Amino acid sequence: MERPATYLDHNASAPLLAESRLALVDALALTGNPSSVHQHGRALRALIDRARSDVAKLAGAERDQVVFTGSATEAITQAIVGGARAFNVDAIAVSEGEHGAVLKAAEATGLPVQLIGLDADGLIKVDDIARMLEQADMVGMRMLVAVHQVNNETGVVQPMGRIEALVGASPHYLFVDAAQAIGKTTLDFASRAPDLMAVGSHKIGGPTGIGALLMKGHADQVRLIPGGGQESGRRGGTEAAALVAGFGAAAKAFPEHYRAADVGELVRFIEAGMREIAPDLVVFGAAAERVGNVSNFAVPGLKASVAMMGLDLAGISVSSGSACSSGKVGPSHVLKAMGVAPALTECALRVSFGWSSTKQDAEAYLNGFGDVVGRHRARHGVAA
Structure with missing residues (x-):
């Protein structure tokens, strides 16, 4: 199915x-x-x-x-x-x-x-x-x-x-x-x-x-x-x-339709889940006040282009930053301005929730993310 x-x-x-x-x-x-x-x-x-x-x-x-x-x-x-x-x-x-x-x-x-x-x-x-x-x-x-x-x-x-x-x-x-x-x-x-x-x-x-x-x-x-x-x-x-x-x-x-508290809980749920899957996860802007519906993060060594492709094949749509960049997957000028190392900016993904998002969406995302990280580790000989 x-x-x-x-x-x-x-x-x-x-x-x-x-x-x-x-x-x-x-x-x-x-x-x-x-x-x-x-x-x-x-x-x-x-x-x-x-x-x-x-x-x-x-x-x-x-x-x-x-x-x-x-x-x-x-x-x-x-x-x-x-x-x-x-x-x-x-x-x-x-x-x-x-x-x-x-x-x-x-x-x-x-x-x-x-x-x-x-x-x-x-x-x-x-x-x-x-x-x-x-x-x-x-x-x-x-x-x-x-x-x-x-x-x-x-x-x-x-x-x-x-x-x-x-x-x-x-x-x-x-x-x-x-x-x-x-x-x-x-x-x-x-x-x-x-x-x-x-x-x-x-x-x-x-x-x-x-x-x-x-x-x-x-x-x-x-x-x-x-x-x-x-x-x-x-x-x-x-x-x-x-x-x-x-x-x-x-x-x-x-x-x-948009419940900020509920959407914020979904973001906290996936960030906690991603940290369990990838303890080296970096969340950008985590120390600042965030609007609550978005998480921008990177797993060091896992290129955004690879992760996005894997998630897309699993039926999960996320992005690597602004959608107004002609669909390109490239380093973020925002992260560069924050002083993030170029190698890490190439790994940055953005997951953003909204009025139609559900707990099932968050769970499906974590399953897909886990598969992508697992394949990446296996390909590079990294222990789980």
Whole structure:
């Protein structure tokens, strides 16, 4: 009997929630343009308005602070490239552990990019930010600081309170990539310091192809795609009403399906089980606060490419880091920034749980992991 597939790559993309699928399909049955004033257009506009309210609630934002985009990557690019123009900044500061979308958007501005380090636990070095801002103030420069709230590879929760206290009390600007934070940790955009924040749909069980940029009022001129005035002029192009509706439904339903305590227990269960199988296991970011649904680890000598292949053949889907790296299996820039030795970064795997994960998934994973480690030991003559 064929073993059922086990999906443990929620940080790449969560399975579509039933509520989101229903909202998406229902919206696809409607005809019209959301900008039209007739009844067909108004029906679509009502769906978008409802979704905007639901996304705002999950993000702790005001309804009119939510601007729908084609993805979290687009939201990130609008925030950084559009923000650099609108705020007339002189340089961009990004941490070395940012998602590739943030790093590439910073490069795309054509401005000097200053890199903020990570410590050995995967935490952004706040002292680096303080030093950069102090130096900028001395020469009259204005900076846009771009950081992530939760690391997509390690799950490490960043010290946002300290970062916000630094940047929020300065003439500089703060953008936060919250794609891995929304739904998993409390967001309170409306009352916190960030000027801009990006979130996505498919990380919380919504459809791909839709994200949102959260914008404070003074950031209304941060634009990237001109057009016919959609999204109050902040993002051109006819809204994809069905995708927006699916995003909104996911934002509303996700808290009902995602139980952080239960998901965290699954991660603790597999980490304990892996240590029994491989006592030399290294868990990255283990000493820091983690969001709870992800484990990034390595068994020294067991290459990620080999382990992933073995697990995939066993019907278990995991990853070696960001899924936005063209499917490649290669060394992680996040782990490199943490000072992890190159030989160990080549062995790093990421297992991420989510709303659909079960104890059976965790047990199936440990069985597969045990088989992979066992074959590796036998091949290299290592005693069990």
